[in-house]
Amino acid sequence: MRARRLGVLLFLMVAAPVIACGNGTGGGGGASSSASASESSSGASSSGASTSSSGVTTSSGTTSSSSSTGGPAHGACSKPCGAAADCCPPNTPTCPGPSYPDNYTCPNGACLSPQCASTADCAAQNPKLDCFSLGGFPSCAIACAVDTDCTAPLTCIGKDDNAKKYCLSMGSGCTDDASCLGFGKCLDKVCVCDVDADCTKAGFTKCAK
DSSP: OHHHHHHHHHHHHHHSOOOOOOOOBOTTSOBTTOOSSOOOOSSOGGGTOEEOTTSBEEOSSOSSOBOTTSSBSSBEEEOBOSSGGGGSOTTOTTOSOSSTTSOOBOGGGBOBOOOOOSHHHHHTTOTTEEEEEETTEEEEEEBOSSGGGSOTTEEEEEEOTTOOEEEEETTOSOSSGGGGTTBOEEETTEEEBSSGGGBOSTTOOEEEO
16 A cells, blocks of 8 residues: 555656646645655646546645735645545555544545645654655655756655755646646646635546645
């Protein structure tokens, strides 16, 4: 299970340099995305937006941007849900759970990705991971100081909300609303949403915040 989660994390970091369209969390905030246990299935990763088996949309880094109060001002298109269990990846008996990476939630009927609370949450998946604030959304990513700390094509160019550096793939992100392929609208190379009407991709019609 741990190896699967790590593999998915690395995929999301490449396809979506940490939910710019991306910024990689996950529905409702950031990285990627949440990178805990999702598998890309939308075919939208080339534009910086991808979907996961849990029904959460991720992009290239952080799926939302911050408001003046420090919280996400924007959300990410996500799968509708009636309960947090509807958001969990298949064959994950510990989900939903109280801690990362099983702490999916279903606020306002939209799947919201797991959020890390500390370095320990991420390091438990892989020692190279740390918890970053990406567009106001806590997400795990590979910490770095120099490019050699990253695995190609990732380089040490990412900076979170606190200027903390992480590995990121250069050149990802949306270019316009059309490149988001129905997963919201493009804002600063990030596919975001403000209301459900921004989300037109079949099956991912809720704006998670």
